[in-house]
Amino acid sequence: MTDSAVGMGAAGLDSRVIHFDSADQMVQALGANDEALALIEGAFPGISLHVRGDELSITGPATDVGRTASLIAEVRTLAVNRTPVTPQVLEQLLFMLKTQGAAKPAEVLSMNILSSRGRTIRPKTVNQKSYVEAIDSHTIVFGIGPAGTGKTYLAMAKAVQALQHKEVNRIILTRPAVEAGERLGFLPGTLNDKIDPYLRPLYDALHDMMDPDSIPRLMAAGTIEVAPLAYMRGRTLNDAFIILDEAQNTTPEQMKMFLTRLGFGSRMVVTGDVTQVDLPGGTSSGLRIVSEILRGVEDVAFSRLEATDVVRHRLVGDIVSAYSRWDESQRASPDGRRPAGRGPRREH
Known part of the structure; x- marks a missing residue:
């Protein structure tokens, strides 16, 4: 042209x-x-x-x-x-x-990651492309940003790609089983029934990227594992692509425990939104402090995604921006009281 x-x-x-x-x-x-x-x-x-x-x-x-x-x-x-x-x-x-x-x-x-079931998964913003490139070039990557920025979805796509290319032997997907106002003991059913709601988003992403009929077989063989973070304790994870999702709900001790599971031939991606912490009051988020702890450590990358990287409905980006402005006003208020007419105060 x-x-x-x-x-x-x-x-x-x-x-x-x-x-x-x-x-x-x-x-x-x-x-x-x-x-x-x-x-x-x-x-x-x-x-x-x-x-x-x-x-x-x-x-x-x-x-x-x-x-x-x-x-x-x-x-x-x-x-x-x-x-x-x-x-x-x-x-x-x-x-x-x-x-x-x-x-x-x-x-x-036009940077294709994965093609599955008639659709292609690719980054859609500059920051998303930088995030994907960081996953390609580092052993441990932290993807930090608000809901809808693709941080978990793109990490999942890279994990499936690595498995298909035989760069790893298995995929391990994990989340801390913590939600605001809920405790596992009060949910009905067996232990698996109790933890399933926390892991369901990871299953949903897998179904978007792989033949659904193959997933039970791969899980039964241990090629794909979806489990709560507590199940990682005491293990060494070799030749695996490991994703920790919702990492803002880990304590500093849990974050250290997870990161030290890294074995030979493995890669880790840790995703989370530091503005959406559901830990009990007074408990520090491991994701909030890990960048200070690991600053300068070789082969560790921090990719930050913003409201402009939201790829859901246009309103999602506007909502994320509005909540960020509201949170800033709360922190700026000298007595910690919310300005009149601004809606309920959110506790982190």
Whole structure:
């Protein structure tokens, strides 16, 4: 694809013509019915787009013309890499170009981790790509961020990928069995019934990434293990990809116990959200202090994800940001009282 500037017109307008290599390439980038063009014009209302043959002309304010040309270049890169250009992908590209300072966001969105059951799992933000790259290059990685940022899901995808590539012999998934206001003893059923609700999100992610019929067989063989954190005590975990989820609900002692389970040929990913601690009052979170303890330790990486990395419904990112602002106001209040009209105070 090439582009050429037509020149500056009246009232600060600019024009640019983008030449695609072929009609097929244009269809892959813009959609059979030019669906992408309507979304781009909606994002840049001052822009006018016209298609003729293998050429796309862009007219409008100079700044918007440049941004639109950059966006279309990224869309073409996705099409060349066989990444489907859906409305959601276009919205993510726009968001990354506008807010995350991504020089080449298409490189993020075309980084495939795992293909399963007709869908491909890939990072969707710059920070997510950095997180995945940290998992590739470090033995222990901490993924810290709010709900919906993909920290657990991407770690699970990397674990399944490592198992498929025979880089490890097994996957071990674990969580502390702690939730706000609940205790295991008050839940009905056997011990397995009691702990199942805490581990269910890990099972759900596995079912997204593997043939569901193979999971019971792999679990029976010990190739995949999903267990509460307490089951890790006293073990040495060799040749395994180990994920500790909801790590904000570990005590410092539990975090040390988990990290020292690392054996030869193994990798660990620890995920959690330090703003959602469900430990009893006065108990320190092992995830909150571990970055201070392990600062400077070789082959350990800390990846931090933000509200801008939320890849669930758009409102989830807005909700995360609103709660962060509210928490900041609580910490800033000199007497610890919540400002009037701000909602109930959350205890950590």
